[in-house]
Amino acid sequence: MNKKELILQILEKMGYKPELDNDGDIMFRFEAKTVFVMTGDDDEKYLSVQLPQFYEVAEGEEPLVLTVCNRMSRELKLVKVYIDQTFKNVTGACEFFYSNEESLSDCLAHSLRFLGIVRSRFKRYKAELSED
Numbered sequence: 742m743n744k745k746e747l748i749l750q751i752l753e754k755m756g757y758k759p760e761l762d763n764d765g766d767i768m769f770r771f772e773a774k775t776v777f778v779m780t781g782d783d784d785e786k787y788l789s790v791q792l793p794q795f796y797e798v799a800e801g802e803e804p805l806v807l808t809v810c811n812r813m814s815r816e817l818k819l820v821k822v823y824i825d826q827t828f829k830n831v832t833g834a835c836e837f838f839y840s841n842e843e844s845l846s847d848c849l850a851h852s853l854r855f856l857g858i859v860r861s862r863f864k865r866y867k868a869e870l871s872e873d
Contacts, residue, residue, distance in 0.1 A: 744783045751846045752778075772857050778849075787838050788845075790852040794830040795860050803828050809866045813859070820855045822863065833859035 742750070748767055752759040759769040759778075767778040779789040798806050806824055810831060813822040821834045835852035839845040 744780050744786075747842060747845065748778055748780065748788070748849070751842070751849060755846075755850065771853055774856070774860075776853070776856060786840065786845075787836070788848075789834050789836045790849065790856065791835075792833040792856045792859055794825075794832060796831040796863060798824060798829050798831065805867065805870060806831060808870055809863060812866055812870075813862060817855060817859075817862070819852065820859065822859065831863065833863075 745761070745765075745767060749759050752767070752769060757769040757771065759767050762768045762777070767780065768775055770776075774792055774795070777791045777793060779791060781787055781789070796806070803824070810822045810824055813820065813833075819835050819837060821836065822831065823834075824831050833856055835848075835855055837848045837852065839848050
């Protein structure tokens with residue numbers, strides 16, 4: 742079984758309905774959000790689970806959004822929150838290495854818990870920093 746097949750199988754066991762998109766990435770719905778699993782090389786035991794473009798950056802708020810992204814990436818373990826190269830959208834990602842099927846399953850579950858709170862935490866931090 743290759744890496745994508747293993748991930749698809751684990752996600753199905755977790756109760757999700759994953760599918761491959763046009764680029765060959767795994768996508769599925771999680772708490773009314775579309776999440777992507779970027780698998781990279783088949784022989785590397787590394788993944789990136791992403792909640793793409795969960796926030797659209799308004800013109801002029803780039804410094805505030807960058808500050809919020811920095812704070813979140815610093816404070817949340819495993820999570821990277823970043824603004825894309827166009828400075829128009831914010832993405833959350835959990836990137837990790839795994840050693841076997843059990844660690845892959847555990848890391849996927851842990852990543853989804855974090856990605857489930859990214860949007861609300863982002864909004865809260867943004868509101869806090871806007872008050873200052």
